[in-house]
Amino acid sequence: MVTDVEDSHAGIVSPELVVDALFACRKTAAIKAAIELDLFTHLGEGKTAALLASAMSASERGTRILCDYLVVHGFLTKKSGEYRMAPSTRMFLDRNSPAYMGSAVEFVAAPEVLDNFLRDPAAVVRNGGSAGLANLSADNPVWLKFARGMGSFTGLSAKILAGEISGWGKPPKKVLDIAAGPGVFGIEIAKVFPSAEIVAVDWAAVLELSRQNAERAGVADRYRTIAGNAFEVEWGTGYDLVLLPNFLHHFDMPTCAQLLRKIIASLAEDGRIVAVDFVPNEDQVSPPFPAAFSWEMLASTPAGQAYTQGELTEMAKLAGLAAVIVKPMPPTPASVIVFA
Amino acid sequence: MVTDVEDSHAGIVSPELVVDALFACRKTAAIKAAIELDLFTHLGEGKTAALLASAMSASERGTRILCDYLVVHGFLTKKSGEYRMAPSTRMFLDRNSPAYMGSAVEFVAAPEVLDNFLRDPAAVVRNGGSAGLANLSADNPVWLKFARGMGSFTGLSAKILAGEISGWGKPPKKVLDIAAGPGVFGIEIAKVFPSAEIVAVDWAAVLELSRQNAERAGVADRYRTIAGNAFEVEWGTGYDLVLLPNFLHHFDMPTCAQLLRKIIASLAEDGRIVAVDFVPNEDQVSPPFPAAFSWEMLASTPAGQAYTQGELTEMAKLAGLAAVIVKPMPPTPASVIVFA
Numbered sequence: 001m002v003t004d005v006e007d008s009h010a011g012i013v014s015p016e017l018v019v020d021a022l023f024a025c026r027k028t029a030a031i032k033a034a035i036e037l038d039l040f041t042h043l044g045e046g047k048t049a050a051l052l053a054s055a056m057s058a059s060e061r062g063t064r065i066l067c068d069y070l071v072v073h074g075f076l077t078k079k080s081g082e083y084r085m086a087p088s089t090r091m092f093l094d095r096n097s098p099a100y101m102g103s104a105v106e107f108v109a110a111p112e113v114l115d116n117f118l119r120d121p122a123a124v125v126r127n128g129g130s131a132g133l134a135n136l137s138a139d140n141p142v143w144l145k146f147a148r149g150m151g152s153f154t155g156l157s158a159k160i161l162a163g164e165i166s167g168w169g170k171p172p173k174k175v176l177d178i179a180a181g182p183g184v185f186g187i188e189i190a191k192v193f194p195s196a197e198i199v200a201v202d203w204a205a206v207l208e209l210s211r212q213n214a215e216r217a218g219v220a221d222r223y224r225t226i227a228g229n230a231f232e233v234e235w236g237t238g239y240d241l242v243l244l245p246n247f248l249h250h251f252d253m254p255t256c257a258q259l260l261r262k263i264i265a266s267l268a269e270d271g272r273i274v275a276v277d278f279v280p281n282e283d284q285v286s287p288p289f290p291a292a293f294s295w296e297m298l299a300s301t302p303a304g305q306a307y308t309q310g311e312l313t314e315m316a317k318l319a320g321l322a323a324v325i326v327k328p329m330p331p332t333p334a335s336v337i338v339f340a
Numbered sequence: 341m342v343t344d345v346e347d348s349h350a351g352i353v354s355p356e357l358v359v360d361a362l363f364a365c366r367k368t369a370a371i372k373a374a375i376e377l378d379l380f381t382h383l384g385e386g387k388t389a390a391l392l393a394s395a396m397s398a399s400e401r402g403t404r405i406l407c408d409y410l411v412v413h414g415f416l417t418k419k420s421g422e423y424r425m426a427p428s429t430r431m432f433l434d435r436n437s438p439a440y441m442g443s444a445v446e447f448v449a450a451p452e453v454l455d456n457f458l459r460d461p462a463a464v465v466r467n468g469g470s471a472g473l474a475n476l477s478a479d480n481p482v483w484l485k486f487a488r489g490m491g492s493f494t495g496l497s498a499k500i501l502a503g504e505i506s507g508w509g510k511p512p513k514k515v516l517d518i519a520a521g522p523g524v525f526g527i528e529i530a531k532v533f534p535s536a537e538i539v540a541v542d543w544a545a546v547l548e549l550s551r552q553n554a555e556r557a558g559v560a561d562r563y564r565t566i567a568g569n570a571f572e573v574e575w576g577t578g579y580d581l582v583l584l585p586n587f588l589h590h591f592d593m594p595t596c597a598q599l600l601r602k603i604i605a606s607l608a609e610d611g612r613i614v615a616v617d618f619v620p621n622e623d624q625v626s627p628p629f630p631a632a633f634s635w636e637m638l639a640s641t642p643a644g645q646a647y648t649q650g651e652l653t654e655m656a657k658l659a660g661l662a663a664v665i666v667k668p669m670p671p672t673p674a675s676v677i678v679f680a
Contacts, residue, residue, distance in 0.1 A: 013427045013428040013431045013432075014428055015428065015431075015432050015439075015441060016428075017413070017414055017415065017426075017428055017429075018371070018428065018429075018432045018433060018441060019629075020367070021367045021368060021370070021371040021413065021415075022368065022371060022444055022445060022448045022449060023368075023448060023632075023636075024364035024365060024366075024367040024368045025364060025365045025368045025449070025454050025457055025458060026364075026457055026632070026635060026636065026639075027360070027361045027364040028361060028362065028363075028364045028365045028457075028458070029457035029458050029461040029639065030361070030461065030635060031358070031361040031362060032458075032461050032462070033461035033462045033464065033465045036461075036462040037462050037465060037466070056465075056466075057466070058465050058466045058468075059465065059466060059467060059468025059469075060468070061468040061469075061638075061645075062464060062465035062466060062467060062468040062469070062638060063465060064624075065465075065634045065635055065638045065645060066465050066635065066638070068620075068624045068625050068631055068632075068634060068635075069631075069632050069634070069635035071625040071631075072625055072626075072628050072631050072632045073357070073361065073632075074357055075357065075361075078623065078624075078625050086357075087353045088353040088354055088355065088356075088357055088358065089357075089358075091353045091355075092353075092355050092358045093358060099355075101355060101358060104362055105362060108362045108363060109362060109365070109458075111458070111459075114365050114458055117365055117366055117368075117369035118365060118368070118369050118372075118449075118451070118454055118458075119451075121369040121370065121372050121373035121376075122372070122373045122376040122377050124373065124402060125373045125377060125396075125398050125399065125402035125403060125405075125406050126377070126396075126397070126398045126399060126402060127399060127402060128398075128399025128400070128401040128402035129399075129401075129402070280408075283418065284404075284408045284418075285408050285411040285412055285418050286412075288412050289359070291408055291409075291411075291412050292363075292366070292408075292409050292412045292413075294405040294408060294409070295366060295370060295405055295406065295408075295409035296363075296366065298401075298402060298405045298406070299366075299369065305401075305405060
């Protein structure tokens with residue numbers, strides 16, 4: 001029981017962290033409900049539970065209880081029965097904000113993704129990886145959810161990456177975007193280099209979306225797609241730039257090295273390989289998001305993880321390359337990794 | 341995209357809260373894995389991932405990644421590759437601690453409980469309650485998990501309640517413990533009042549455990565059980581004290597009032613009804629745990645919630661009672677509610 005022990009340490013120890021973790025799924029459920037009901041957009045400048053419920057075609061009781069929960073967790077404020085958005089909520093969860101990231105819930109809280117974690121997390125630790133292929137099975141429909149939902153998470157790093165590469169001098173003409181997903185990385189490169197041709201590789205269903213996004217960005221005439229498994233498809237040669245956005249973390253080091261060797265064989269002279277990924281410090285426990293990301297991969301892939309700079313260097317050497325340059329891309333938790 | 345907007349507000353807004361909520365299920369999965377593997381108890385005074393993995397018969401890679409995640413979230417520290425428990429972790433998650441609360445994971449993160457929240461949380465808000473009876477179906481086996489897992493959560497409030505009642509003067513002789521669960525409330529009363537007879541009501545499977553706990557506490561000779569639905573079973577009359585620990589929050593107000601009327605009819609002269617529950621302030625958004633608890637009930641019951649003192653007073657009046665006295669029981673998030 002909590003009793004005596006806690007009293008004798010007066011404030012030094014508290015069950016708060018444990019209780020937060022035990023109940024944390026409730027928070028995901030609440031934010032998922034709110035995003036799916038588009039609660040924040042409906043809330044606008046502020047509403048009572050009754051008005052908000054009516055706007056969302058939801059029960060007033062359910063709306064009031066969800067809103068109160070969102071107040072407890074800092075997403076809303078409540079005054080005289082009227083709820084309002086906290087500044088970060090307005091920025092990231094109101095659909096009218098250019099920084100809206102609510103669509104991420106479709107992937108991050110997809111039933112099959114949550115199942116990777118919650119079905120039997122102890123087994124994941126015992127095995128040292130997911131039971132079966134999890135997210136890595138062929139044509140897994142979860143990647144369409146990724147492509148639809150995660151552009152808001154990866155969009156900023158794509159812009160930063162394109163800016164970075166634009167400073168390199170000689171513009172790339174032929175660009176391979178491996179595991180393109182929503183396509184944002186290749187598309188930003190296409191926007192920065194008006195003569196670049198992008199070849200995007202991903203599962204067929206995902207590429208339909210990448211192509212739509214390329215059209216929307218006005219670069220469709222320079223956008224080609226190749227559907228299939230990145231380890232198996234023929235993508236030709238002569239690439240000045242090969243992008244590996246958020247891809248290496250799905251595989252073990254020999255598999256990554258094997259992919260790098262395949263890429264090397266398709267490079268033009270002076271061609272470059274550039275990955276975007278979450279790179280923890282060598283202590284593997286900082287910064288928070290990149291360090292925590294290995295748990296993400298432990299549960300959703302058989303052998304993936306977030307690689308440190310030391311491990312990326314080892315990976316490069318395994319592939320016959322000399323070194324890697326890692327450069328963080330604040331304010332995103334991602335880094336650009338140049339294989340040299 | 342996060343980009344410009346975040347830059348222009350430099351630090352005022354951050355996606356941290358949103359990202360934390362979106363990914364929160366990962367935290368529940370990690371703590372569930374760690375508790376099920378008894379990671380904290382195995383860790384003892386500190387171990388490397390290799391030694392800890394061997395002690396848990398788990399993969400070293402899986403163990404290292406889980407431990408790093410637990411460092412990121414404040415449960416462990418890491419130094420020279422050796423992990424150690426933070427003080428709160430040692431207090432609440434090491435099985436050797438008298439304050440161990442790891443067993444709560446069996447109920448709080450039970451698949452069927454998580455499913456109440458995660459299957460379709462938006463529907464819960466639209467409906468204003470769970471789809472179907474959820475936790476309230478007859479003989480629902482989830483209550484055995486509750487009884488097994490939640491003694492560590494409710495044990496302290498049971499001790500505080502018994503201490504409170506011991507100051508009331510005339511000792512109760514016949515005590516009814518409704519929805520006894522692990523039995524801690526009735527058992528603590530039995531320990532404080534050596535001539536009190538306890539009658540515990542709950543589902544049959546749960547009462548087996550309550551009875552075992554009564555035996556362990558040395559009060560089995562004064563412990564009787566009645567299996568069944570509290571709204572339907574005959575429990576007789578002449579009760580000096582009726583306990584309603586963590587029960588009212590499962591039902592709507594008319595149902596609670598109906599139960600109170602049934603209880604009133606079974607009281608001895610000067611008999612008292614005492615509930616233990618989470619009582620939010622009238623603003624319904626503080627203190628955090630009681631206020632957040634209504635979301636717990638929204639998802640897992642058709643019409644339950646945490647009641648404020650004002651609502652409890654209304655409930656008492658509906659049942660023909662005059663008033664309620666509410667008294668918080670720090671450091672627990674629960675309050676004692678005396679119906680007068």
